[in-house]
Amino acid sequence: MPSLSQFVIPFRQISLRDVPTVGGKNASLGEMVRTLGSRGVRVPDGFAVTSAAYRHCMKRAGLDTKVKTLLKGLDTHNMRALQRVGETIRQMIRAAPLPDEVRAAIIGSYRMLSRQEGTKSLSVAVRSSATAEDLPDASFAGQQETYLNVVGEAAVCEAVRKAYASLFTNRAISYRVDKGFAQRDVALSVGIQAMVRSDRGSSGVLFTIDTESGFRNVVLINAIWGLGENIVQGAVNPDEFIIFKPTLAQGKCAIIAKRLGTKHLKMVYAKKTQNSKLKTQNSGVPSARFAPTTVNVSLPLKDQLRFALTDEEALILARWGVIIERHYGKPMDIEWAKDGRTGKLYIVQARPETVMARKNVNILETYRLKNGAARKKHTVLVEGVAVGAKVGSGRVRVIRDASGIHTFQKGEVLVTTMTDPDWEPIMKIASAIVTDSGGRTAHAAIVSRELGIPAIVGTGNATTVLKNGQTVTVSCAEGERGVVYQGALPFVVERVNLKALTPPKTQMMMIVGEPEQAFSFAQIPNQGVGLARLEFIISNYVRIHPLALLNLSRLKDARARAAIARLTRAEPNKPKYFVDQLAYGIARIGAAFWPHDVIVRLSDFKSNEYASLIGGREYEPEERNPMIGWRGASRYYDPKYRAGFALECAALKKVREEMGLLNIKVMVPFCRTVEEGKRVIAEMKKNGLVRGKSGLEVYVMAEIPSNVILADKFSAIFDGFSIGSNDLAQLTLGLDRDSGLVASVGDERNLAVKRMMSMVIKTAKKYKRKIGICGQAPSDFPAIAEFLVKEGIDSISLQPDTVLKTTLQVLKVERRMKK
Numbered sequence: 001m002p003s004l005s006q007f008v009i010p011f012r013q014i015s016l017r018d019v020p021t022v023g024g025k026n027a028s029l030g031e032m033v034r035t036l037g038s039r040g041v042r043v044p045d046g047f048a049v050t051s052a053a054y055r056h057c058m059k060r061a062g063l064d065t066k067v068k069t070l071l072k073g074l075d076t077h078n079m080r081a082l083q084r085v086g087e088t089i090r091q092m093i094r095a096a097p098l099p100d101e102v103r104a105a106i107i108g109s110y111r112m113l114s115r116q117e118g119t120k121s122l123s124v125a126v127r128s129s130a131t132a133e134d135l136p137d138a139s140f141a142g143q144q145e146t147y148l149n150v151v152g153e154a155a156v157c158e159a160v161r162k163a164y165a166s167l168f169t170n171r172a173i174s175y176r177v178d179k180g181f182a183q184r185d186v187a188l189s190v191g192i193q194a195m196v197r198s199d200r201g202s203s204g205v206l207f208t209i210d211t212e213s214g215f216r217n218v219v220l221i222n223a224i225w226g227l228g229e230n231i232v233q234g235a236v237n238p239d240e241f242i243i244f245k246p247t248l249a250q251g252k253c254a255i256i257a258k259r260l261g262t263k264h265l266k267m268v269y270a271k272k273t274q275n276s277k278l279k280t281q282n283s284g285v286p287s288a289r290f291a292p293t294t295v296n297v298s299l300p301l302k303d304q305l306r307f308a309l310t311d312e313e314a315l316i317l318a319r320w321g322v323i324i325e326r327h328y329g330k331p332m333d334i335e336w337a338k339d340g341r342t343g344k345l346y347i348v349q350a351r352p353e354t355v356m357a358r359k360n361v362n363i364l365e366t367y368r369l370k371n372g373a374a375r376k377k378h379t380v381l382v383e384g385v386a387v388g389a390k391v392g393s394g395r396v397r398v399i400r401d402a403s404g405i406h407t408f409q410k411g412e413v414l415v416t417t418m419t420d421p422d423w424e425p426i427m428k429i430a431s432a433i434v435t436d437s438g439g440r441t442a443h444a445a446i447v448s449r450e451l452g453i454p455a456i457v458g459t460g461n462a463t464t465v466l467k468n469g470q471t472v473t474v475s476c477a478e479g480e481r482g483v484v485y486q487g488a489l490p491f492v493v494e495r496v497n498l499k500a501l502t503p504p505k506t507q508m509m510m511i512v513g514e515p516e517q518a519f520s521f522a523q524i525p526n527q528g529v530g531l532a533r534l535e536f537i538i539s540n541y542v543r544i545h546p547l548a549l550l551n552l553s554r555l556k557d558a559r560a561r562a563a564i565a566r567l568t569r570a571e572p573n574k575p576k577y578f579v580d581q582l583a584y585g586i587a588r589i590g591a592a593f594w595p596h597d598v599i600v601r602l603s604d605f606k607s608n609e610y611a612s613l614i615g616g617r618e619y620e621p622e623e624r625n626p627m628i629g630w631r632g633a634s635r636y637y638d639p640k641y642r643a644g645f646a647l648e649c650a651a652l653k654k655v656r657e658e659m660g661l662l663n664i665k666v667m668v669p670f671c672r673t674v675e676e677g678k679r680v681i682a683e684m685k686k687n688g689l690v691r692g693k694s695g696l697e698v699y700v701m702a703e704i705p706s707n708v709i710l711a712d713k714f715s716a717i718f719d720g721f722s723i724g725s726n727d728l729a730q731l732t733l734g735l736d737r738d739s740g741l742v743a744s745v746g747d748e749r750n751l752a753v754k755r756m757m758s759m760v761i762k763t764a765k766k767y768k769r770k771i772g773i774c775g776q777a778p779s780d781f782p783a784i785a786e787f788l789v790k791e792g793i794d795s796i797s798l799q800p801d802t803v804l805k806t807t808l809q810v811l812k813v814e815r816r817m818k819k
Helices: 016-035 051-060 063-071 079-095 100-116 153-168 170-179 229-233 311-328 402-407 421-427 443-451 515-521 534-542 546-550 558-567 574-593 607-611 642-658 674-686 705-709 711-715 725-733 751-766 782-791 800-818
Strands: 008-010 046-049 123-130 146-151 188-194 202-207 218-225 239-244 255-259 265-269 294-298 332-338 345-352 363-369 380-387 391-398 413-416 432-435 455-457 471-475 481-486 491-497 507-512 529-533 598-601 664-668 698-702 720-723 770-773 795-798
Touching: 008 016, 008 100, 016 046, 016 051, 016 123, 016 188, 016 311, 016 345, 046 100, 051 063, 051 100, 051 153, 051 188, 063 079, 079 153, 079 170, 079 402, 079 421, 100 153, 100 188, 123 153, 146 153, 153 170, 153 188, 170 421, 202 229, 202 311, 218 229, 218 311, 229 265, 239 311, 239 574, 255 311, 255 574, 311 332, 311 345, 363 471, 363 800, 380 432, 380 443, 391 432, 402 421, 413 421, 421 443, 432 443, 432 471, 443 455, 455 481, 507 515, 507 800, 515 574, 529 534, 529 574, 529 795, 534 574, 546 558, 546 574, 546 642, 574 598, 574 642, 642 664, 642 674, 664 674, 674 698, 674 711, 698 705, 705 711, 705 725, 705 751, 711 751, 720 751, 725 751, 751 770, 751 782, 782 795, 782 800, 795 800
Parallel strands: 391 413, 413 432, 432 455, 507 529, 507 795, 529 598, 598 664, 664 698, 698 720, 720 770, 770 795
Antiparallel strands: 008 046, 046 188, 123 146, 123 188, 202 218, 202 332, 218 239, 239 255, 265 294, 332 345, 363 491, 380 455, 380 481, 391 471, 471 481
């Protein structure tokens, strides 16, 4: 018989080498307690009940042979058979008492831990840790059970026995079959860990990699009030923080994105806990509370509108995440909790991230609907948060609770309110998953990533809108928002081997407007962003006219006031809302392409486009031809808009100085005269954006004939040019590009336009100024790209979907030029 010392091991004596003895979860906890506490990472202490204890219990109860017989030949795809066998095994284990020697070892260690924490009867978390769990290729969390806030010796022993039974939940049996583990080769260790009272505080998850794109330079944190189970279940949409690792290391406030979740519920322990006497073989062991019931309580609006973490706390967690990642040498999936009694943060679990970390970074895989802009051409049924970037289609199967999973057929689209580990046997055979609730770290999202199938979570109404048997297409290939379309839409999958691609001498940059797609776009070979469209960020992130925020009390439009109140309800300082939202959008693009230059064009709305923003009609004139009216540089120093421009400058300053993204550059659009350029630069300086300070470069769009004709003069006040081919063609040929009546007259391939581009390139070279192009022409017309390379342009900015194609073309041109 094993000695008592073989049944339990304190965390501080455990390392990663002990996975066969204590399982992946406990090995990780022990490793952190033993090595990372001295580096500031706070982990609750505890001990592990070893796999040897589990095997001893099973052998003493005579269950080894019985379990083996029951599992022999089991078809895990037969839901009813799986449920029957699993329940039989669990009942047998729950009915078998713990041997006295195992019970004595557990109670002795529990008493010691309680004394260490200064109490007679410590509240603990009892966590299952299978010996095949959290391995590099096997990481499904939640296969076995965890019991929280367990108090008392008898309750801890009972929780251990229940944890043993959970090794044979339906989902765990199915999972081991899929991963190729022999059922007899997997044992269970149980971790007994001092409880963090996050029911009175907050909790969440932390990834040291972007879970959708695999971008490794960020830490992603989700946070909610109360117990973290609501995140896993997808019952609430959590707050989200994205922290940029390189500037975090520089001591900057590196939060580059921040989104307030709904958090309408908070999971806490019920006031009345279960106090039933526990059956035990050991006389004299007192009865105690066990597995207190948890309940969800509604949160008042003021708490919903508060972030569950402060910025300072998010940065602390991010630093801990980086320390843990460096120690393990791989991206990590981490659970954290904040004790509401003490205000202290803790790391309660850490495991390797096993989906994006295994991704082949040399193969770029892109899913694309054949119909292009499908939202305009096909019926959109529901939308939600996209998980991954794939597309799937099939017949809908709506299942509202786990009792109906036996009806699911392979290849169907699973539609449900939310999922938990009990659903995994059918999730693995689904073509796609759609849920009403949840965010990017909900159970459905985590599992779908590992399975490699598209999922859309947090739709709000999928189970009521989508009908059984209806054929749909689930598309996660269109950015952060996932879309369910009616019918089976054709799609293609494009794969490119990036390792074989040699960068050309001409810099290949991108045109980016959607911050949510920046991390994915950055994986395409590039040298930065030649045009980040500020107006796209304003339209999609801010949505409100800056002057309406600055003058809210005087805004006459009641509907606009109501919409502004709704959007900004979490931010009493309304102008700050504009600055922060704009800064987060800019920062996300800047971080994605760091350390390459990201050239941000100042807002280039026309007056009619500004008027379409919430509250904008009261501040915008009606112009017959806004395309050549009050736009670009002419606005920034004008007393009628100067205050709005100051908010843009504040956002850019925040990104550069507070967040530390000094790769952000600025570009001035539609600058008609040299004097106007000087006035804009002076206005920027008033608002803290000083050309040359900390490497700040200021470019000008070359999109008006005056920019070309006076390029020598513009070179004296700007650091470079970017050709705006759309407007340059319009103004050179006298076209209104908003008018379909004259659209056929000419485009950028016209000789007059090409001569304009050639002239400004030559002048920029003469005065040693950078010169690129950010207009649509090279993306649309390969001949223009070839022409520009021959003219000696420094960089070409392209739509992301044309970068690879144009790069190959430019390489051919450069090779011919060398001959």
